[in-house]
Amino acid sequence: MLISAPIRAPTWVSRRRLLEEKLSDLHKWTNLKQVKQVHAQIYKANLFQDLYVAPKLISAFSLCHQMVLAVSVFNQIQEPNVHLYNTLIRAHVHNSQPSQAFAAFFQMLSDGVSPDNFTYPFLVKACSGESWFPVVQMVHAHVEKFGFFSDIFVPNSLIDSYSKCGFVGVNAARKLFTVMGERDIVSWNSMIGGLVKAGEVGEARKLFDEMPERDAVSWNTILDGYAKAEEMKMAFELFEKMPERNVVSWSTMVLGYCKVGDMDMARMLFDKMPVKNLVTWTIIISGYAKKGLTKEAIGLYDRMEKAGLKSDDGAVISILAACAESGLLGLGEKVHASINRTKFKCSTLVSNALVDMYAKCGSLDKAYSVFNGMARRDVVSWNAMLQGLGMHGHGEEALWLFSRMKQGGFVPDKVTFIGVLCACTHAGFVEEGRRYFYAMERDYRIVPEVEHYGCMIDLLGRGGHLKEAFRLVRSMPMEPNAIIWGTLLGACRMHNAVDLAEEVVDHLVKLEPSDPGNFSLLSNIYAAAGDWDSVSKLRLQMRRTGIQKPSGASSIEVNDEVHEFTVLDKSHPRSDKIYQMINRLVQDLKEVGYVPKAYQ
DNA sequence: TTCGAGATCG
Numbered sequence: 196m197l198i199s200a201p202i203r204a205p206t207w208v209s210r211r212r213l214l215e216e217k218l219s220d221l222h223k224w225t226n227l228k229q230v231k232q233v234h235a236q237i238y239k240a241n242l243f244q245d246l247y248v249a250p251k252l253i254s255a256f257s258l259c260h261q262m263v264l265a266v267s268v269f270n271q272i273q274e275p276n277v278h279l280y281n282t283l284i285r286a287h288v289h290n291s292q293p294s295q296a297f298a299a300f301f302q303m304l305s306d307g308v309s310p311d312n313f314t315y316p317f318l319v320k321a322c323s324g325e326s327w328f329p330v331v332q333m334v335h336a337h338v339e340k341f342g343f344f345s346d347i348f349v350p351n352s353l354i355d356s357y358s359k360c361g362f363v364g365v366n367a368a369r370k371l372f373t374v375m376g377e378r379d380i381v382s383w384n385s386m387i388g389g390l391v392k393a394g395e396v397g398e399a400r401k402l403f404d405e406m407p408e409r410d411a412v413s414w415n416t417i418l419d420g421y422a423k424a425e426e427m428k429m430a431f432e433l434f435e436k437m438p439e440r441n442v443v444s445w446s447t448m449v450l451g452y453c454k455v456g457d458m459d460m461a462r463m464l465f466d467k468m469p470v471k472n473l474v475t476w477t478i479i480i481s482g483y484a485k486k487g488l489t490k491e492a493i494g495l496y497d498r499m500e501k502a503g504l505k506s507d508d509g510a511v512i513s514i515l516a517a518c519a520e521s522g523l524l525g526l527g528e529k530v531h532a533s534i535n536r537t538k539f540k541c542s543t544l545v546s547n548a549l550v551d552m553y554a555k556c557g558s559l560d561k562a563y564s565v566f567n568g569m570a571r572r573d574v575v576s577w578n579a580m581l582q583g584l585g586m587h588g589h590g591e592e593a594l595w596l597f598s599r600m601k602q603g604g605f606v607p608d609k610v611t612f613i614g615v616l617c618a619c620t621h622a623g624f625v626e627e628g629r630r631y632f633y634a635m636e637r638d639y640r641i642v643p644e645v646e647h648y649g650c651m652i653d654l655l656g657r658g659g660h661l662k663e664a665f666r667l668v669r670s671m672p673m674e675p676n677a678i679i680w681g682t683l684l685g686a687c688r689m690h691n692a693v694d695l696a697e698e699v700v701d702h703l704v705k706l707e708p709s710d711p712g713n714f715s716l717l718s719n720i721y722a723a724a725g726d727w728d729s730v731s732k733l734r735l736q737m738r739r740t741g742i743q744k745p746s747g748a749s750s751i752e753v754n755d756e757v758h759e760f761t762v763l764d765k766s767h768p769r770s771d772k773i774y775q776m777i778n779r780l781v782q783d784l785k786e787v788g789y790v791p792k793a794y795q
Numbered sequence: 796t797t798c799g800a801g802a803t804c805g
Contacts, residue, residue: 388796415796422797446797477798509799516800547800578801610801617803649803656804681804 215247222254230255234264243271250282257286262295277303277311285317293321297330310337312345316352325361332367351381358389365393384412391420415443422451427460442468446475453482458491477510484517484526492517492526500533508545515548524556531565540570547575554583574608582614590622609641616650625658645671649678656686661695677706688720696720 217233224230234252242248249272256265269275269283280303287296300318303310315338322331335353350371357368372378372386383406390399396417403409403417414437421430430451437444445468452461465471465479476499483492496514499506506514511530518527531549534541541549546569553562566572566580577600584593597615600607607615612635619628632651635641643651648671655664664683668675680703687696700714722730 384796391796410796412796417796419796441796443797448797450797472797474798481798507799512800513798519800544800549800551800573800575801580801582801608801613802620803644803646803651803653803676803678804683804685804 218248218251221251224255225258227259230259246276250279253282253286257289260290262290277308280308281313281317288317288321296321312349315349319352319356322356323359328360328364331356331360347377347379350375351385354385358392362393365389380410384416388416391416396420396424411441415447418444419447422447425455427451427455442470442472446478450478453478458482458486473504473510476504477513481513481517484523485520487521489523489525496529508542511545512548515552519552519555522556524558527552527556543571543573547579550576551579554579557587559583559587574605577605578610578614585614585618585621588621590618590624593618607639612641613646613650616654620650620654620657625654628654645673645676649682652679653682656683659690661686661690661692677703693720
C-alpha cells in the first residue's frame, strides 16, 4: 500500500508566506522595538532584498522616525524599483527631510528608473515656504514634459504645494487651476485652501460660490478663511448655513472667537458642540491662556485629562506657547508635570517649547534644567535659552551661551542674532552690539532684517547715541516700520530729545494714524521737558481729532487669578486697603529720597 | 479642513 506523503511546499516558500502574512501591515507599525525585531527576522530569513518586504520596512522605520535605518534598508536593495524609490521619498518627506527626498529623486533619475504618478505628489509635498517655489516649478516643468497629467492626483498636489509657497506660489496655483481641463472637488478645495492661506478670503469665497458641488472640507476651508481673517460675523453666517457641521467646523469657530478675544462666545460654542477632540481642547485652553485667564485654562486642562484625552506634541506645544505668551507659569508647570508622568523623554520640539515657556515666565533655572537635559538640541533650543537670559538682564551670560553654541558646532541664524542684540541692549553693551551687528553679515552671511535694525536702534538709542540711531534708520534698505519709529521715540523720551521726538511722531502718525499711544508718548516727552504749553496744545489736538488715550492697565497674578487695575481704579472690593498701602509705599519712597519723574 | 517651538518698541 502506498501511503502518499503529505504535500508540502518547500520550506522557503512557506516561511515567506508566513512572514508575508505577519508583515501585511508592517508599514503601519509604530513600535520601534517590534519593528527592530522583525527587521532582525527578515535579515535572518535573507529576505531583505525582497521587493515586497523592503518598502514596508522602510515605511515602518520612517513612522518610528528612524531614517538612518530606513535608508540602510533601502541601500541593501541592488535594483530598487519605482515603488521603492517612492517609499523612500515619502519617508524623507514624512520626517521633514525635503532635501534628502529630492536627493533620492535625482538618484532615481540617474539610475534610469522612471517616476510615476505617485512620485511627484510625494515629492512636492515636501515643499513648504517661499524658498521652495522654484523647486515646485521645476517639478511642474518635469511633469509637463513627461506628460503625467493623466492622473488628476498630480496637478492637484501641485496646486496644493504651490499654495504653500507664499504669494507667488498662490498665483502659480491659480494659473494651473485655470488651465486644468478637468477638476474634481479636491482641485477646488486645494485652490480655495491656497487662497485662504494667502489671506485672500474674498477670492476664496468667489471660488467657493462657483463650485459645482461642495463637501465638508470645502465648507470648513472657507469657514477657516473667515476665522483667520477675524471676520467672525461672516463666519457665523456661513456656520449657520452649513448643511452639516463636524468637529472641525465647530473647532474652527471656537478658534475664531478665541482669536478676536471673545472668550464668552468661544466657550458657548465649545460647551454646545456635540463632539470634541484633542485639537478642540487645545484651542480653547490656549485661548484662555493667551488672554491670561489662568483659572479657566487650568480648569479645562484638568477636565481634558479627566476625560481621558492624552496630549500629543502638537497640543503640548500649542498650550506651552500660549503660556509663554502671557506668562502663565502655573499652567506651564502643570503641562510639564503631565509630560513627565506620561513620557520618558520628550521630542526636541516639546523641549524647546518648555525652555521657551520657562524662560519667558522668568524661571531661568527651570529653563536651564530642561535645556541641559535635552538629548538633542537644535538652533531653536539655543535661541530660546539665549533670548531668555538676555530678556531678563543676564546679558553677559547670554553672550557666553552664544560662544558655547558656536563651540558646539551650531550655526547661528537670524533669530540668534535678534537674541544676541537684545541681550546687548538689556545689558548696555553698546560696543559689543555694534560688533555683532556688523559680524552678522560679514561672518555669517545673514543679511540684517528689519527686526535686527530694531534691536540695533534700541541699543544705540538707549545708550544715548541718538544721532547714530537716526542715521541707521535713514540707511536702512527697507522702509522703517512703526516699531522702528516707536523704538526711536522711546529713546527720545529717555534722553529728553524733544525736537527729535517731534520728527519721529510725524513718521509714526503716518504709519499708525489711529494709535493714541504715540501722542501720549510725545505728551510725556513735553511734560518731562517742562514744556506744558506744548502738552496742552497736543491734548487739544487729540480731542479735536477724536483720539482718546485708553487708560493703561496693569495686571498681577495672585493664586492663579489675574487681577487687572487702571489709574484711579476703585472697582476692586478691597480698593480702600490697596490705596492705603500705596500711600504708605509712596511715603516710604519719599523718605528715602525718591522724586517722581513728572515733578522733576 | 481645526491646534503646532525661537522674532525688534511699549
